Amino acid sequence: MNTETGKTALITGASSGIGQELAKLFAQDGYNLVLVARSDDTLNRLADVFRSNYGTQQITVIGKDLSQENSAQEVYDEVKRQGITVNYLVNDAGLSTYGKFATETDWEKETELIHLNVVTFTHLTKLFLKDMVARNEGRVLNLSSLVAVVPFPLQTVYAATKAYIYSFTLSMNNELKDTNVxxxxxxxxxxxxxxFNKAGAADTVITDSLQDPVMVARDGYKAFLKGESKVIPGGAKNKMYEIMGYVAPPEMTGAMMRYNNERKDSEAVKKQQKTIAWTIGVAAGVVVSVAALLAAYNNTNAIDRARYRYKAKSAGRSAKNALASVTDSLNGTYHDVKSKVEEALA
Ligand SMILES: NC(=O)c1ccc[n+]([C@@H]2O[C@H](COP(=O)([O-])OP(=O)(O)OC[C@H]3O[C@@H](n4cnc5c(N)ncnc54)[C@H](OP(=O)(O)O)[C@@H]3O)[C@@H](O)[C@H]2O)c1
Structure with missing residues (x-):
């Protein structure tokens, strides 16, 4: 436990998911809380749990739709009215939409998304940051995403807002470097x-490999308390995704993320799965044949083995030639399959 009682953390999006897990970590460490989201019933229930489980002294619940004009100012004014000093600000509240931007997604929903993920995020940060800089103390934690560094087709507007948050944070790290903020x-x-459920994307391929929000919150919380500029929870595998985002061609990461974000029962996914099954089938066939040949060789007598070795040598020469033409043809098949997959995903 890292108790710093007396300090207050304001957490947006504390009613569920990662935000709720973060709120729990602050409560366990003895901080006072300001919890913000639309579902004030859920926030009040959570406040009761924190009071009885962790003895949290001061919890303020602010039920607010942060996608509305002026909502950041209203939250700030309410906090000031109650005489609360916010030492830690966690910008967690966020949402996404699902579908092709040009033809499928709804503009009203996208306006709500941009307002919540970008406008309110920026305004709330500006309001509280000014006070933190004046006091020369404070910390801000911003929920970006790994999709800030790779294309995320079918959640295009969402990914762009997360890239905004990431870029904003990196620039602010420089602006704040001579302060204790x-x-x-x-x-x-x-x-x-x-x-994913709220975004209408609960049945996409990516939802088969989701990580634990408790782990995400814990890694984020630790890095936040250390004042690190960014954190990618989940160890080396996720760090690799980040590196891929910087070095791999965006066409490649875009195609990969498009596949991950397709619905599981879509034609594109079925076609891709057939290609994968076909490739695995061929590879398994080759392994079984080689194993059978080795078993047969081991069961023969010394004279036969010498004869086979001689035959294998001359077969090796023709195999070398055959291999060259197989490689050429596999190359052709690869490009053929690749363009078919790209066509299916287009
Ligand atoms: N889950 C992921 O795969 C993932 C990955 C990377 C980053 N993130 C980011 O993590 C953050 C939290 O997401 P989550 O995964 O924990 O999702 P979640 O369980 O859906 O939580 C979203 C939170 O945002 C709040 N919120 C949504 N719209 C709001 C509005 N108009 N006004 C006020 N609060 C609002 C929700 O509260 P109410 O509904 O009560 O208002 C809820 O507390 C988001 O910024 C998201 O972009 C998520």
Whole structure:
């Protein structure tokens, strides 16, 4: 336990998922809380749990739709009215939409998304950061995402807002470097919360490999307390995704993320699965044949083995030639399959 009682953390999006897990960590460490989201019933229930489980002294619940004009100012004014000093600000509240931007997604929903993920995020940060800089103390944690560094087709607007948050945080790290105020970007991979369900993307390929929100919150919280500029929870595998985002061609990461974000029962996914099954089948066939040949060779007598070795040598020469033409033809098949997959995903 890292108790610093007397300090207050304001957490947006504390009613569910990663935000709720973060709120729990602050409560366990003895901080006072300001919990913000639309579901004030859920926040009040959570406040009761924190009071009885962790003895949290001061919890303020603010039920607010942060996608509305002026909502950041209203939250700030309410906090000031209650005489609360916010030492830690956690910008967690966020949402996404699902579908092709040009033809499928709804503009009203996207406006709500941009307002919540970008406008309110920026305004709330500006309001509280000014006070933190004046006091020369404070920390801010911003929920970005791994999709800030790779294309995320079918959640295009969402990914762009997370890239905004990431870029904002990196620039602010420089602006704040001569102060005792820090800002951290938390960049999780896909996480097991209600997020995909709310976005209408609960049946996408990516939802088969979701990570634990408790782990995400814990890694984010640790990095936040250390004042690190960014954190990618989940160890080396997710760090590799980040590196891929910087070095791999965006066409490649875009195609990979498009596949991950397709619905599981879509034609594109079925075609891709057939290609994978076909490749595995061929590879398994080759392994079984080689194993059978080796077993037969081991069961023969010394004279036959010498004869086979001689035959194998001359067969090896023709195999070398055959291999060259097989390689050429596999190369052709690869490009053929690749363009078919790209066509299916287009
Ligand atoms: N899950 C993932 O795969 C993933 C990955 C990377 C980053 N993230 C980011 O993590 C953050 C939290 O997401 P989550 O996965 O924990 O999803 P979640 O369980 O759906 O939580 C979203 C939170 O945001 C709040 N919220 C949504 N719209 C709001 C509004 N208009 N006004 C006020 N609060 C609002 C929700 O509260 P109410 O509904 O009560 O208002 C809820 O507390 C988001 O910023 C998301 O972009 C998630």
């Amino acid at each position: 820090t800002m951290t970007a938390l960049m999780p991979n896909a996480t097991d919360t209600d997020f």
